[in-house]
Amino acid sequence: MDIKKYQESFQNYLSSKQWVREPKNLYEPIDYILQLGGKRMRPILTLMSSDIFSDEVDHAMPAALAIEVFHNFTLIHDDIMDDAPLRRGMKTVHEKWDINTGILSGDAMLILAYQYFENYEPVVFQKLAKLFSKTALEVCDGQQLDVDFETRNDVTIPEYLEMIRLKTSVLVGAALEMGAIVSETSDENARLIYDFGLNLGLAFQLQDDYLDTFGNPETFGKQVGGDIMENKKTFLYLKALKDASLEDKTLLLELYAQKLDDSTAKVDQVKALFEKYEIPTKIKLKIQHFTNKALATLEGMDIPSGKKQNLTNFALWLMNRAV
Secondary structure (H helix, E strand, C coil), rough: CCCHHHHHHHHHHHHHCCCCCCCCHHHHHHHHHHHHCCHHHHHHHCCCHHHHHHHCCCHHHHHHHHHHHHHHEEEEHHHHHHCCCCCEEEEEEHHHCCHHHHHHHHHHHHEHHHHHHHHHHHHHHHHHHHHHHHHHHHHHHHHHHHHHHHHCCCCCCHHHHHHHHHHHHHHHHHHHHHHHHCCCCCHHHHHHHHHHHHHCCCCHHHHHHHHHCCCHHHHHHHCCCCCHHHHCCCHHHHHHHHHHHHHHHHHHHCCCCCCCCCCHHHHHHHHHHHHCCHHHHHHHHHHHHHHHHHHHHHHCCCCCCCHHHHHHHHHHHHHHHCC
16 A cells, blocks of 8 residues: 555546636636645545555545545635635635635535546445535534534533544545445445544544644644644643643633733643643553554454555554654
C-alpha cells in the first residue's frame, strides 16, 4: 500500500476535471477550494479500501472524488461559520468572494458530490447514496454539537468523543466503506472496514488535539497552542478539568475565559497544568485505545493476512504521526 501512489493517482484524476463553467461566480470558487491542496486523506482511504478488497483503484475514483468534494463543501461552510480569514494559508472562499457566494458554491458542491455516484450500477449507486446521506447528516449533527459546546461549561468527555465521532470519524469510516461498496465485497467486510475507520478517525482527531498543544512547530504545520488560544474544549482540557484540584480547576476555567491578543503566557500556563496532571500520557492511552479497537476489526475481515498487515501498518503510522 503506497499512500503516495494513491495520492498522486487521485490528484491526476482531480486535475483532469474541468470545474469552471457558466455562471463562473458559482464554479470558480469550487475550482479554487479544490486546488488549495491538503493531504487528500479521505479520497486516499476510498482508493486504499478498493485496492484492499479488489486490487482495483481506478474504479473507485468517482466515489473518492465525491468524498473530497463533500469534504471541501463542509470546509467552505465551516469557514463561514467560524469567520475564518485563511484556509491552508490562502483566503477563504467567503473572504475572496463573499458570504452568499460561499453558501451557494458550497450547496452546489454537495449536489455535485452525489452526481459522481451516477458512474456506478444501480445497486452500488443505491448503497453509496444511502451511506452518503447518513454520513452527511451526521457531520451536520457533529458541527452543531461543536457550536453548542462553545457556550457550555459542562461538556463531558463522552459528549466530546461523540462530537468528534460525528464531525470527523464518520467521514473516515464512510470513505473506507465506499471503497468496499465499489469493490462489491461482502456486507460484513464493508461493515468492518467502516468500524475500522470510525475508531481510527477518533484516534486521528485525538492525535490532532495532542499535536496542537504538544507537537513540534516545525513538523506540525500549524501554530502550536492554537486550540488553547481559541479556548477550544478538547480532550486535553476536559480531562485536566476533571482531574485537577479545585484550585487548579478554577485557574483553568479563568484562563479559558480569556481572549488575549498575545496568548503566549496563557499557552505556557495551560500546558504546565496539563503536564502537572499527566494529560499528555492520558490522551496517548486514549489514542492507543481507539487504535486497538480499529485493529480488532481486522480479525473478522475476509482478506489475505498481508492486506491485514498493510492496514495495521497504516493505523500505527497514523497513531504515531507528527504532522
